[in-house]
Amino acid sequence: MNDIRTIALITGVLALLTAVTAVGQFLKRHPDRGLDPAAIRTFNLRIRGWWVLCTVLAAAFWLGTTATVVLFGLVSFWALREFITLTPTRKGDHRALFWVFFAFTPLHYLLVGLNRYDIFSVFLPVYATLFVLARVAFAGDYKRFLERTAKIQAGLVVCVYCLSFAPALLQIPIEGAGAVGRSANFRLLFFLILLVQFADCMQYVWSRMLGRRLVAGAVSSNRTWEGLVGSATSTALLAAALWWAAPPFQPWQAALAGLVVATMGFAGGMTMSAIKRDRGVKDYGTLVVGHGGVLDRIDSICFAAPVFYHITLLVTGAGL
Amino acid sequence: MLSPADLQEPVASAPLSGPLLAPKPGRTAFCRAAGLSLAALARLLAGSSVRWIASQPDTCQRIYFANHTSHLDALIIWASLPQPVREVTRPVAAKDYWSRGIFRRWLAEQVFDAILIDRTAIKVHQSPVDLMLREAGTSHSLIVFPEGSRSVSGEIDEFKSGLYYLAKKRPDIELIPVHIDNLNRVLPRGEFLPVPLLSCISFGPPLWLERGEAKLDFLARARRAVISLKE
Numbered sequence: 255m256n257d258i259r260t261i262a263l264i265t266g267v268l269a270l271l272t273a274v275t276a277v278g279q280f281l282k283r284h285p286d287r288g289l290d291p292a293a294i295r296t297f298n299l300r301i302r303g304w305w306v307l308c309t310v311l312a313a314a315f316w317l318g319t320t321a322t323v324v325l326f327g328l329v330s331f332w333a334l335r336e337f338i339t340l341t342p343t344r345k346g347d348h349r350a351l352f353w354v355f356f357a358f359t360p361l362h363y364l365l366v367g368l369n370r371y372d373i374f375s376v377f378l379p380v381y382a383t384l385f386v387l388a389r390v391a392f393a394g395d396y397k398r399f400l401e402r403t404a405k406i407q408a409g410l411v412v413c414v415y416c417l418s419f420a421p422a423l424l425q426i427p428i429e430g431a432g433a434v435g436r437s438a439n440f441r442l443l444f445f446l447i448l449l450v451q452f453a454d455c456m457q458y459v460w461s462r463m464l465g466r467r468l469v470a471g472a473v474s475s476n477r478t479w480e481g482l483v484g485s486a487t488s489t490a491l492l493a494a495a496l497w498w499a500a501p502p503f504q505p506w507q508a509a510l511a512g513l514v515v516a517t518m519g520f521a522g523g524m525t526m527s528a529i530k531r532d533r534g535v536k537d538y539g540t541l542v543v544g545h546g547g548v549l550d551r552i553d554s555i556c557f558a559a560p561v562f563y564h565i566t567l568l569v570t571g572a573g574l
Numbered sequence: 575m576l577s578p579a580d581l582q583e584p585v586a587s588a589p590l591s592g593p594l595l596a597p598k599p600g601r602t603a604f605c606r607a608a609g610l611s612l613a614a615l616a617r618l619l620a621g622s623s624v625r626w627i628a629s630q631p632d633t634c635q636r637i638y639f640a641n642h643t644s645h646l647d648a649l650i651i652w653a654s655l656p657q658p659v660r661e662v663t664r665p666v667a668a669k670d671y672w673s674r675g676i677f678r679r680w681l682a683e684q685v686f687d688a689i690l691i692d693r694t695a696i697k698v699h700q701s702p703v704d705l706m707l708r709e710a711g712t713s714h715s716l717i718v719f720p721e722g723s724r725s726v727s728g729e730i731d732e733f734k735s736g737l738y739y740l741a742k743k744r745p746d747i748e749l750i751p752v753h754i755d756n757l758n759r760v761l762p763r764g765e766f767l768p769v770p771l772l773s774c775i776s777f778g779p780p781l782w783l784e785r786g787e788a789k790l791d792f793l794a795r796a797r798r799a800v801i802s803l804k805e
Contacts, residue, residue, distance in 0.1 A: 331770075335621060339772040345762050351769045 260437050263444060263499045264312075271308065275301050303551065304451065311447065315440050319424045320367060322443070326421040327363035333413040333549045333556075334359065340533050341405045346395025350386050354406060358382045359414050366418045369425040378415040383407055412525075412556050413549065419559040420446060426566055428501045438501040445493075445500040446515065446562050450554045453489040453516035454523070460484025474527040482520050489516035502570045511565050515558040522557030526550070605684040612685060613653035613660070620646060620760050621772035624654040627803060628779040629750065631656045635715055636748045636780070638663070639737055641730045641800055642719035643758035645671070646768070651717050651752055652686060654775045665717040666706055668693050689716070703739045710747075716740075717752075720796065724763050730801055733793040741783035741792065748780035751796065753803035776803040 278298040285291055314322040338351060358378060365374035386406050390399065423446065424439040461481030469477050493512025497505040526549065616622075640651055648665035655663055669690035672682040682688040689709045691702045710716050718740070720733035741749060756773040778799055783792055 335770050335772055338769075339621075339756065339759075343759065345765075348759075348762055348765050348769060349767070352767045355770055 257437055259499055260441055263441055263496070267308065267444075267448065271301070271304060275305075307447075307451075307551075311444070315444075319421075319436070319439075322424060322440075323363055323367040323421045326417060327360065329548060329552060330363070330414045330417050331355070331359055333417070333547075333552055334409050336547045336549045337409040337413050338406070340529070340535065341409070343405070344395055344397065344402060346393035347390055347402055347406065349393060350389035350403075350406065353389065354382065354386065354410060358385070358410065362414055363418060366422050366425075369422075371422070371425075374418070374422075378410050382410055386410075412553075416556040416560050417552060419563040420555060422563055423559075423566065426563075426570060428570060441499050442501060442566065445496065446559065447555065448496075449489055449493055449512050449515045450519045450558050452492055453485045453512075453519045454554055456485035456488040456516070457481040457520060457523075460488075469524065473531055474524060477520065477524060477527070482517070485520065486513050486516040489513065502566060507565075507569055511562060514561050514565065518558040518561050519554030522553040522555075525557070526553040602684075609660075609685045610657075612649070612681075616646065616649050616653045619768055619770050620650050620757060621770060622650055622654060622757075623772070623774050625774065625776045627776055629777050631659050631777075633659050633662055633715075634748065635710070635713060635746070636663075636750050637715065637737075637740055638717045638750045638752050638777075639720050639733075639796065639800070640717070640752035640754055642721045642724045643754055644724065644761045644763070646757055646761050647719065647724075647754055648686070648688070648717055650754065650757060650773070650775060654777075659715070662713060663715040663717060664689050664709065666691060666702075666719075668723075670694060701739075703736055703743065706740065707744055710744075720793070724758075730797060733797050735789060735793065737796055738783070738789045738792050745783060749782060749796065750780050751778040751799035751803060752776065753778070753800050755804065778803045 278294070278301050281294045282298060285294075310325065314325045334355065343351065362374055362377055362382075365377055387403050390403050390406075420443060423443045424436075426439065426442070428438050428442075457477065458481070460483075461476055461478045464480040464484065465476070465478035467479045468475070469479055469482065490509040490512040493500075493515075494505045494509035497503050497508035500508055500511075503511065638651060640647060648667055652660060652663060652665055665686050665688045667682060667686075667688045667690055669692045671678070672688060672690055673679050682690060689706055691705065706716055706718070718737065720737040721731040722734045722736075725731050737749070740747070753776045754773065755776070756771055759769065759771050760773055761768045781796065781799055787795075
């Protein structure tokens with residue numbers, strides 16, 4: 255990681271994080287500004303979560319591709335257990351779930367680590383689906399059969415399959431990157447995560463400032479059309495400004511990627527809100543303080559990662 | 575079967591347990607390490623979050639009573655306690671399950687220091703309640719499941735009277751209600767492979783047998799205390 259772009263990107267992110275941390279601490283020390291103290295606390299907890307995220311990512315990057323794939327595999331595993339915990343299952347699903355957790359999830363990440371795009375792109379959507387359907391049928395409980403298998407399938411696709419496209423970015427061959435290829439791939443992954451986090455914040459900020467028309471008030475009371483448009487625009491601008499950090503992109507391509515990533519991230523947040531509303535909970539778990547569950551943190555990345563992956567493939571001409 | 579001199583010894587009635595009859599401090603460092611790692615593993619696998627509601631962990635003598643949903647229950651409650659509390663806490667378990675096979679027996683007797691109750695042959699002169707209290711002595715806490723066996727329906731069954739007699743014979747011991755949520759999905763009845771879902775263990779405030787409280791009233795109140803932790 256000794257090239258100038260990586261250093262510039264990391265320095266930039268660290269500077270930004272330090273700046274927002276300073277702002278957060280300042281607001282905490284001076285509570286007499288007419289700002290909602292609960293909002294400031296949420297803000298500070300969110301910043302702390304970003305530090306955790308950055309530290310973990312930095313450690314994984316430093317350890318290499320395999321470590322990053324394993325890290326994302328563990329995150330998927332944890333997200334999936336949050337997802338399945340929250341969705342009611344019946345005893346007849348037990349054996350199918352066992353294989354989903356201990357065979358399909360690790361095998362899928364093994365295929366991602368081995369860079370077998372030809373297999374891992376169909377492994378979960380096709381073979382795991384067929385297995386789950388058959389295994390639940392073999393268990394002999396036909397009550398609400400389609401509903402139950404669909405839940406397991408949705409969990410697998412969102413928490414495992416989609417998220418795995420993020421570490422899969424490390425395997426895309428980038429032309430002309432040469433010896434610094436690995437660090438170029440890491441920058442690509444970092445670029446995606448940065449855009450998703452930025453889009454999340456911008457969505458919140460724009461909704462707060464201009465938000466009038468709720469997308470679906472029954473699902474989420476703070477996601478507005480203004481927030482979506484604002485966040486997509488700001489993310490596209492940031493992506494265009496950072497195009498030099500994401501190897502295969504021209505500025506306009508980076509902007510387009512930013513636009514799509516922000517929109518997909520928004521869709522992911524909406525989807526997870528709908529599931530949470532249906533189950534009557536606010537968060538998925540209690541792992542990182544103030545960050546709800548793991549799934550609450552990664553819902554946007556899950557939705558954005560596959561699209562970003564395929565955009566990158568298109569741009570590099572490496573596949574499709 | 576047990577002479578007064580045996581009071582501080584593990585269950586002497588278990589056949590073949592001769593060499594394991596060492597006094598309690600004799601639990602080897604290996605067994606302790608096994609206990610620690612098993613507790614960590616169980617908590618990881620069952621993803622259990624632990625809540626103390628209007629209650630605090632303490633090494634004073636207590637009886638933890640919980641709903642029974644899975645074979646993992648005793649292990650998870652035991653693992654959810656802080657280490658010093660765990661040291662003085664002994665699960666009460668069914669002998670027919672826990673003395674089957676060398677590994678289970680070793681776990682029960684050496685690692686958890688469990689009190690094994692023979693459900694099939696309850697003798698008049700040696701009721702399980704007396705055995706539990708004798709084994710608890712004046713310093714050990716117990717983990718009991720007053721439903722008697724794992725609930726089939728998922729609902730919490732009526733409590734058996736053992737808890738009442740424990741409370742009546744030792745009114746000085748705190749009774750702590752414990753609610754176990756979601757563990758029946760981790761390892762349901764009749765399954766042997768666990769699914770690593772997230773479970774939640776809630777400890778409630780202590781209760782005691784009131785003066786003159788009728789058996790059924792007390793048992794109903796204790797059951798409500800467990801249910802109320804469900805929220």
